[in-house]
Amino acid sequence: xxxxxxxxxxxxxxxxxxxxxxxxxxxxxxxxxxxxxxxxxxxxxxxxxxxxxxxxxxxxxxxxxxxxxxxxxxxxxxxxxxxxxxxxxxxxxxxxxxxxxxxxxxxxxxxxxxxxxxxxxxxxxxxxxxxxxxxxxxxxxxxxxxxxxxxxxxxxxxxxxxxxxxxxxxxxxxxxxxxxxxxxxxxxxxxxxxxxxxxxxxxxxxxxxxxxxxxxxxxxxxxxxxxxxxxxxxxxxxxxxxxxxxxxxxxxxxxxxxxxxxxxxxxxxxxxxxxxxxxxxxxxxxxxxxxxxxxxxxxxxxxxxxxxxxxxxxxxxxxxxxxxxxxxxxxxxxxxxxxxxxx
Numbered sequence: 001x002x003x004x005x006x007x008x009x010x011x012x013x014x015x016x017x018x019x020x021x022x023x024x025x026x027x028x029x030x031x032x033x034x035x036x037x038x039x040x041x042x043x044x045x046x047x048x049x050x051x052x053x054x055x056x057x058x059x060x061x062x063x064x065x066x067x068x069x070x071x072x073x074x075x076x077x078x079x080x081x082x083x084x085x086x087x088x089x090x091x092x093x094x095x096x097x098x099x100x101x102x103x104x105x106x107x108x109x110x111x112x113x114x115x116x117x118x119x120x121x122x123x124x125x126x127x128x129x130x131x132x133x134x135x136x137x138x139x140x141x142x143x144x145x146x147x148x149x150x151x152x153x154x155x156x157x158x159x160x161x162x163x164x165x166x167x168x169x170x171x172x173x174x175x176x177x178x179x180x181x182x183x184x185x186x187x188x189x190x191x192x193x194x195x196x197x198x199x200x201x202x203x204x205x206x207x208x209x210x211x212x213x214x215x216x217x218x219x220x221x222x223x224x225x226x227x228x229x230x231x232x233x234x235x236x237x238x239x240x241x242x243x244x245x246x247x248x249x250x251x252x253x254x255x256x257x258x259x260x261x262x263x264x265x266x267x268x269x270x271x272x273x274x275x276x277x278x279x280x281x282x283x284x285x286x287x288x289x290x291x292x293x294x295x296x297x298x299x300x301x302x303x304x305x306x307x308x309x310x311x312x313x314x315x316x317x318x319x320x321x322x323x324x325x326x327x328x329x330x331x332x333x334x335x336x337x338x339x340x341x342x343x
Contacts, residue, residue, distance in 0.1 A: 032059040037072045039104040049109070069104040073165060076119045082175060083127045089135040089183065090175035096168050097122040097153065103161030111160045118157055122167070125152045135174075135183065136190075142169055257284055 033056050034040045040052035043065040052066070059066050076097045083091055099118055101107045107114045129148050130138065138145050146167050154164035174180040261280035262272035272280075 030058065030060055032057050032066050034068070038068055038070055040066050040068045041104065041108050042066050049105070051104070067108050069101055069107055071101050071104065073098060073100040074115075075099075076115070076122060078119070078122055078126060081123060081126055083130045085130060085135045085138065086132055087134045090179060091130065091135070091138075092171070092173055092175050093126055093130060093169065094171040095126065095149075096170060098165045098167070099157065100163050100165055101161060102163050106159070106161030114157075114160050114162055117160070118162060121156045122149075122153055125149055125156070128152065138169075138172055142172070145169060254284070 032040070032052075034052050034054045036054045038054060040057070042050045042052055042057070042059060044050075044063060046065065057066075058064075076099070077094075078097065079094050081093045083093055085091060097118065101114075111117055126149065129145065129152055132148075133145055146169060149167040149169075150164055153167060157164060174183055258277055258280045259272070261283060262276040266272045266276055
């Protein structure tokens with residue numbers, strides 16, 4: 001019995017139909033297409049690498065082997081990586097590593113599967129770099145951590161012809177809830193400490209401001225007193241100079257009056273004699289005395305004045321009240337002496 005007789009008719013038909021499909025799937029083309037933004041390297045029996053630019057290129061089956069490299073910027077995601085900070089806080093980290101192939105030859109032949117190795121380098125670099133920072137440093141300045149990761153990863157993968165463009169930490173948090181609660185309490189205590197420091201600094205600033213204000217006010221008051229004293233001094237000087245000038249003017253005026261009166265008393269003599277000048281001065285003094293008496297007569301007071309007629313001119317008057325008081329004192333003294341003598 002033949003095989004065809006054993007198999008059902010439907011199985012025979014299916015087998016016949018499958019043969020062309022398998023043959024068509026195993027058929028290989030003599031050409032390969034290199035897309036824009038890619039570079040390829042063609043090996044002839046595993047040797048003699050040839051660089052293929054974008055376009056349609058010859059690739060003989062079984063003789064040529066083609067490795068295609070994407071030259072565009074690409075990212076690798078690192079998810080849920082555990083690590084420890086420098087202050088021994090367990091954290092959970094995730095981020096993205098962005099890189100670009102600069103040298104496709106090194107990416108093909110200097111390392112096996114550079115994509116996987118770039119991801120491994122990024123994973124180990126995250127643990128290493130985060131271990132050099134405290135939890136507060138990473139939370140407060142994430143950009144500093146990103147820069148350090150970029151430098152560390154870039155120096156490691158540069159020999160593979162791959163450039164690390166940047167690294168971005170996407171998620172950074174404590175590993176479990178207990179640690180998160182402890183960190184929240186620590187951050188609350190730190191905020192309270194900073195608040196107290198700020199309040200203390202504010203009080204110090206207020207005290208310094210009050211001190212500066214008091215100093216400025218005292219300096220201002222002192223300067224005002226100095227300015228007032230200087231003004232009074234200047235005013236006194238000006239007043240004394242004015243009084244001096246007024247006295248000089250009065251003296252000149254008096255001298256001119258004496259000279260005029262002396263000339264009027266002289267007969268045909270242009271230069272009056274000293275005796276005439278003395279007489280002219282006495283006449284002026286007498287006129288001033290008469291003016292004073294006239295002013296006293298026109299006054300509304302009830303005082304009585306006595307003048308020394310013998311001594312005469314320019315004598316100060318004495319008030320009658322004082323004279324009466326002196327008289328009473330002398331009378332009382334005489335009476336006391338008389339009573340003592342009788343006793």
